[in-house]
Structure formats: C-alpha cells, structure tokens
Amino acid sequence: MKLWMKVTAVVLLVYTHTAGLLFDVPRLPILNETIRALYFHVPMWFGMILLYGMSIYYAIRYLRNPLEEYDIRSVEFAHVGTAFGILGMLTGMLWARYTWGAFWHGDPKQNGAAITLLVYLAYFVLRGSLENQEQRARLSAVYNLFAFAAMIPLIFIIPRMQSSMHPGSGGNPGFNAYDLDASMRIVFYPAVAGWFLIGYWIATLRVRVRKLLLIDTAS
Amino acid sequence: MKYVLTLVCLLAAAVVRAQEQVEMADTMRAEGKIYVIVGIVLIVLAGMLVYLFMLDRKLSNLEKERGNRTS
Numbered sequence: 001m002k003l004w005m006k007v008t009a010v011v012l013l014v015y016t017h018t019a020g021l022l023f024d025v026p027r028l029p030i031l032n033e034t035i036r037a038l039y040f041h042v043p044m045w046f047g048m049i050l051l052y053g054m055s056i057y058y059a060i061r062y063l064r065n066p067l068e069e070y071d072i073r074s075v076e077f078a079h080v081g082t083a084f085g086i087l088g089m090l091t092g093m094l095w096a097r098y099t100w101g102a103f104w105h106g107d108p109k110q111n112g113a114a115i116t117l118l119v120y121l122a123y124f125v126l127r128g129s130l131e132n133q134e135q136r137a138r139l140s141a142v143y144n145l146f147a148f149a150a151m152i153p154l155i156f157i158i159p160r161m162q163s164s165m166h167p168g169s170g171g172n173p174g175f176n177a178y179d180l181d182a183s184m185r186i187v188f189y190p191a192v193a194g195w196f197l198i199g200y201w202i203a204t205l206r207v208r209v210r211k212l213l214l215i216d217t218a219s
Numbered sequence: 220m221k222y223v224l225t226l227v228c229l230l231a232a233a234v235v236r237a238q239e240q241v242e243m244a245d246t247m248r249a250e251g252k253i254y255v256i257v258g259i260v261l262i263v264l265a266g267m268l269v270y271l272f273m274l275d276r277k278l279s280n281l282e283k284e285r286g287n288r289t290s
Contacts, residue, residue, distance in 0.1 A: 006275075010268050017264055021257050027241035201271065208278050215285055 001204045005197055012194030016043075019187045026183070030099055037095045038184065043191040044088030045113070049155075050196045051081030051203065052120070052148055059144035062137060068214075071137035074144060076206040078123060080199045085117050100165055109166035112154035119147045119154075 020039035028035060058074035061067075092110070093103040104110065126143055130136035159166060247253055 006272070013264060013268070014261060017260050018257055021253060021260065027243055029241050032242055033244045198271075201275075205271075205275060205278060208282065212278075212281060212285060 001201055006201060009194050009197035009201065012190045013198065016187055016191035016194060020191065023187060024183060034095060034098055037091065039187050039191050041088060041091040041095055042188065043195040044084050044091060046192040047195040047199050048081045048084040048088060049151070051077050051084060051199045052151065054200070054203070055081060056144050056148040059141040062141045066134065066137065068133065068137065071141065072207055072210045073203075074141060075127065076203045076210065078120060078144065079206065080203045082117065082120050084195070084199055085113070085120070089113060089117065105165070107166055108159040108162045108164045109155070112158050116151045116154045119150050123147055
C-alpha cells in the first residue's frame with residue numbers, strides 16, 4: 001500500500017471526526033443529536049461490504065489461477081471485513097437502544113446483518129477444519145462466492161421488502177429520509193473512503209505477516 | 220367567515236410547528252465544550268493511527284531482515 005493512500009486515510013478520518021461532530025445536521029425528532037452516529041456507524045457497514053468485495057475478488061482470482069498469494073489476500077480481507085461488521089453491529093445496537101428503544105428488535109435489517117456475519121464466520125470455521133492448504137484454499141474460495149451472494153439479499157433486498165425501522169429499508173430509498181439538504185453527504189462519503197482505506201491497510205499488514213510466517217515454515 | 224377562520228387556524232398551526240424546535244445539544248455547543256470532545260476523539264484517533272504506522276514500519280524491518288537472510 002502506497003504512502004499517499006495511508007496519508008489520505010489519515011486526512012479523511014481526521015476531517016470526518018472533526019466535521020462529524022461540529023458541522024450542522026438536520027434537526028429531526030427522535031434522532032436529535034444522535035443523527036451524527038450516521039458518520040461513524042454506517043461507514044463500518046460500507047467498509048465491511050467493500051472489504052468483502054476485495055475478498056471475493058481475490059477468491060475469484062484464486063479459482064482462475066491457484067496462487068497461495070490470492071488465498072492469503074482473500075482470507076485477510078474477509079477477516080478485516082468481519083471486524084468492521086462486528087463494529088457496525090455493536091454501534092447499531094447502541095444507536096437502536098436510544099432511538100428504537102431496545103438493543104435488539106429483530107428488525108429485518110438487524111437480522112439480515114447478523115445472518116451475514118454468521119455466514120462469514122462459517123467461512124473461517126470451514127478454513128479451520130481443513131488441513132490441506134490447496135483443498136482449504138479452493139473450497140473456501142468457492143464458499144466465499146456463496147457468502148457474498150447471500151449477503152446481497154440479506155442486507156439489501158429482504159429488509160426493503162418488509163417493514164423495517166432502519167432507514168433505507170421498508171421501501172425507503174437510500175437514506176434520503178434524513179438527508180434532505182445533502183449536507184451530511186460531504187462528511188459521510190469521506191468517512192466511508194477513509195475507513196475503507198484503513199481496513200485495506202490493516203488487511204495488507206495481515207497479509208505481510210502471513211507471508212513472513214510462510215517463509216518461516218518453509219525454511 | 221368560516222373559511223377565513225379555517226385559514227387563520229391553519230396558519231397558526233403552521234407557526235406553532237415552526238417554533239417547535241427539535242432538542243439538540245445547543246447549550247454544549249454554545250459553551251464551546253464540544254471542542255473538548257473533538258479534541259479527545261482526535262487524540263484517540265491520532266494515537267491509533269500512529270500505532271498503525273509503527274506496526275507497519277516494524278513489519279517492513281522484519282521483511283528486510285528476512286530478505287537479507289534468504290539471499
């Protein structure tokens with residue numbers, strides 16, 4: 001990862017943590033000041049989806065050309081993506097406690113996100129249960145395709161088809177519900193980019209550690 | 220007369236709604252205490268990012284060391 005990407009990530013995050021607390025936000029009942037949680041909660045999920053996207057990208061590359069490098073990249077992106085997802089879940093639960101009244105509502109969006117995380121946890125269980133490196137890499141790459149394909153209806157489609165309190169669900173398009181003046185976009189999108197870059201960075205660090213360990217076992 | 224009264228009532232309702240302010244942390248902002256929070260959040264963020272940079276450099280050193288040994 002190039003230095004300018006790391007610096008960009010730092011600049012974006014410093015900006016969003018400042019602007020996210022200081023800039024004007026729409027004054028809406030129930031949400032009140034907690035609307036600012038959007039700047040910190042939603043980028044975790046966007047980051048997770050983008051990191052899982054990187055993971056499936058390397059899974060496909062592995063299936064086309066079985067190099068161990070691609071397998072390592074695929075698993076580490078999935079790993080960081082899951083960490084982002086867990087943070088998104090915890091922040092969402094805290095936010096739900098104060099706006100919906102309880103940590104867990106069984107809301108379609110919450111359930112879909114929880115099942116997605118379980119699907120990806122099973123990916124690590126699958127990997128852990130196979131000894132042979134090539135077999136593990138190939139089977140988990142195929143499973144990765146199914147996991148990503150399962151995530152799309154679970155997070156994007158099913159919550160929109162049912163009544164969900166989560167914005168962007170139950171027929172509501174995107175988060176236009178409280179994004180009337182677009183003033184929030186100038187903080188939200190940089191936050192997504194910044195957090196994705198941080199996730200990408202951590203994943204590359206983990207890939208490098210794995211490679212060092214490979215050299216260790218080989219020699 | 221009935222219509223005028225209805226109109227007045229509607230206008231009054233609109234005025235009342237406009238004055239109904241949604242409660243926000245305005246006092247904290249007016250007192251400038253929000254900057255304390257911004258400062259604290261930025262210190263924690265900076266600490267985490269510096270830590271990440273240091274990890275990155277440590278890993279680079281390790282890689283260099285290994286590269287020398289194998290060649």
